[in-house]
Amino acid sequence: MTEDGLHHLAVFYDDPAAIAECIAQTIEHDSRHGTAVLVCLPETLADAVVRHCGPDVDVTFLPADNRYARPIQAMRGLWDFTTKALDSGATRVHSIGQIGFSGAANDVEWHWYERAVNDVFAHLPLTATCLLDLRQLSPSNIERAMATHPVVKGDLPPDCAVHHECDLETLVPAPLAVPTRPVDLSVDDLTDPRSARRALRQVLDDGHEHLADRAQVIVSELVTNAILHGDGHATLRCWTDEAGLTVQVSDDGPGIEDPFASLRPPALPVRGAGLWISHLEATQLSVARRDPHGTVVTARID
């Protein structure tokens, strides 16, 4: 992190009225100093912020339900807003948001997202303020949020059982599981994406036509990546069920070094957009290393 780069803050609160007033003051200050502001908060908190803001404040509100539906959508929203604001002349961007940690197993994906933000935006002039409602957070989520944010503000309650120690390496999402039953489609040694799409059509024509366009894009992009960045050959596996399909594309290449590859936005011409688009079009997607070498990308398409 540099002075002009990313400032990533975790702000704990337990008084919505007080934090809304504080946010409004921050927004007014930012908008007077050439900073583009993006606010993505739960509806009641967003309404309270609006009531405190002056009429001439330039701020963009996004519905939290939409942006925080999935980590990849949150990343896209933040990336698009930041890059477009900077292209339009903003000197800095301030994103104020609140992720709804629910205590469910997929909370770890959101902590992983926070880690990815540290990496993806490291050199961009962005302040990312993450509000955390102490009334709703489990001790483990408080602990993890403290570990994933370089700066932490707000007073923790005295009875909060937080040890301030969290092994970041435990905050790694598990790869998507594939069904244990036999595959419905298995093709080895693919050397072109068209053959993969043609093979996939066989299973799509059997009651999954409504998923065809998305599935074709995902499989085509993943197979292309496997061919280009692997050893020139790709393997495709597919399982279908009533709700949709699970596809897995693997290669025997050197493997992806970037741990945040599935969440990293495309920055042309250096980085392509295939994995990014596949993740956005899929319902879920994970990237893992293949033993002993190579890459395995698994996508769920519902």
Place this chain on the structure above:
Amino acid sequence: MAGRQVVVLDRDQTTAFYGDRPTTDPDGLVREFAQLVEDAIARGYTGLAVSVDATGVVTSPADRAAFARVEHLADRMIRSSGTITGMCLYDAEELSSDALDQLGSLHQSRWPFDTAFHLCASGDHRLRLDGELDHASLEALDLSWTAIDPFVDGDAVVDASKLDFVDQRSLRVLDAHAAAAGHRIILCDAKPIVERLVELVDARHLVVLNGS
């Protein structure tokens, strides 16, 4: 047809007929074909059917690029006249499969082994982009688009209603062509997912129009 007349040129004569005009005067060359049609109709024929073995004028990449422009202009003439049909022959023993793919993509259809995509003339000065575009066809798409020079009249309007598949790399190639020309490519009646991909790759020179 009131009567039939067949004129046969061998490959050497055909190559001599073309000369260097694919490079120096592609429009004049196609106008000459148009004149042959008019002459045929003036003499009582209902049209002109041309079957050409053009292998001799497409042996090098540069010659192929030049002749691709002729192919496209001829395609537009065929589309607009309705009185001429054309069949281009290329010797598969002498040309690479990439060359055959590139040339095949500029025709309404190819036999045998159809190409992955076709970039052809359509009505009303439009283009038609059919088939599937992906990483394997990137180079052919790039060459074909360069050769046909579709921005002569401004934005390029493309009928994409039979574009079965397009990947993000192909969209970026099209976007780069439009950006370099300072114009837009209007993709008409493409699948909804094409519009999403255009947005996702931030292809600012591509526009998807439906119901056009």
